[in-house]
Amino acid sequence: MRILLTNDDGIHAPGFEVLERIARQFSDDIWMVAPAEEQSGAGHSLTLNQPVRLRQYSERRFAVSGTPTDSVMMALRKVMPAAPDLILSGVNRGANLGDDVTYSGTVSAAVEGALAGIRSIALSQVYSREGMGDAVPFAAAEAWGAKAIAPLLDAPFAPRTLVNINFPPVAADDVFGIRVVRQGFHDYARGSVVEGTDPRGYRYFWFGLHGIEHTPGHATDLEAIQDGYVSVTPLQLDLTHDPSLADLASRYGG
Template sequence: MRILVTNDDGIHSPGLWALEEIAKAISDDVWVVAPETDQSGSSHSLTVNDPLRLRSVSERHFAVRGTPTDCVIMGLRQILDAPPDLVLSGINRGHNLADDLTYSGTVAGAMEGTILGVRSIAVSQAFSHARGVEPPYETAVAHGPELIRDLLAIDLPKDVLININFPAVAAEEVAGVKVTVQGRRDQAMLKIDERFDGRGNPYYWIAFQRQPFEPVTGTDLQAVRDGFVSVTPLRLDLTAHRVLEDMERALGSAE
């Protein structure tokens, strides 16, 4: 089995090394193609106005001056002489749950792999974000190989990718695995942090304020909060099928 590993935190991210360790527990044919710099929050963006620079870091390790989407395309169309059997994207520094999925470069890497016809999985590791605390990647490394092997045995539709989130607990404290749906976050948590530079000019950070929030049962948010590994199947098709008939009637286009 040939595995292509990418991420959005950059070629030097500890999470990328951890995911490569998981990949090597599954296969001895592992290739890494990751962004030259941190691309967190880049979503499914594609570089079209600038050239892509490719750098060989070491054997089977390449850095692309571009997004995770660019990396997957370069891996499949330029670097590899044959398509991979699996694309693994991550391990992201922090969870990718609920609305985060729409911003996530990690999930986008798996999306692009799926679009190009390769089974793809996004992997993220939750952590507390307290100052000085690093994600417990060892949790994902301990549980990742077996979980991914089990997922590979499932016959998935061609337009489905998988989003895995490991909880912010030690490996031995993981409560289990739950198959979940994508949750919705309380958007009151999103805020603008206004600051001023040395000349008195304002500048802004998009930030999140922590506040009590009760996630819906069965969601990725609840599973990770409760110490479970969350596994969510996602579709590339964004069509709101439940709205189609109402919209056709309203616009007079129903047959």
């Protein structure tokens, strides 16, 4: 089985090393193509206004001067000799839960894989404290990563779908198990924007990731993580709201 590894935290991110160790439990045919620098929050963006550059570190390890989506596209079109059987994106430093998946470069790399018809899985390690930087503990992801991936290797994936996995912010031995759950909902009304002044006296604004209230419902990814479970959520790329089609069509005379 040929596996492509990518992420949004960058080619040198600690979570990428964790992902490689997880992947090698399934195969030795591992290819790594990831952004040269951190691209958190890049979503499903492409680099269009400047050239994308490729740097090779070893036979199957490459860095891309662009986004996670750029990385997957470069891997599939320029780097790999044939399409992979599986794409794993992560392990992200921080949660990708609820509505945050739309911002996530980690999830968007898996989206690009799904668009190419390749089985794709995003993996993220939730952490509970601010200001940890690269000191985020990945023990839960390392211990439970292969357990969460293994059942998906022969599971039927519908076209244009992917799976989003999050690991709770607890020690590996404190994880209660794995739950298959739906995507939750965040309330962003109280999200923070931090204001400051730079050394030259100009104001700046920095979007904060803390202080966002959320509303975990029954059997959502948010609730599963709060309860100490690994969350597994199937996502689809079709954003059409089918119940609105008939009403809108009638308003346009259709």
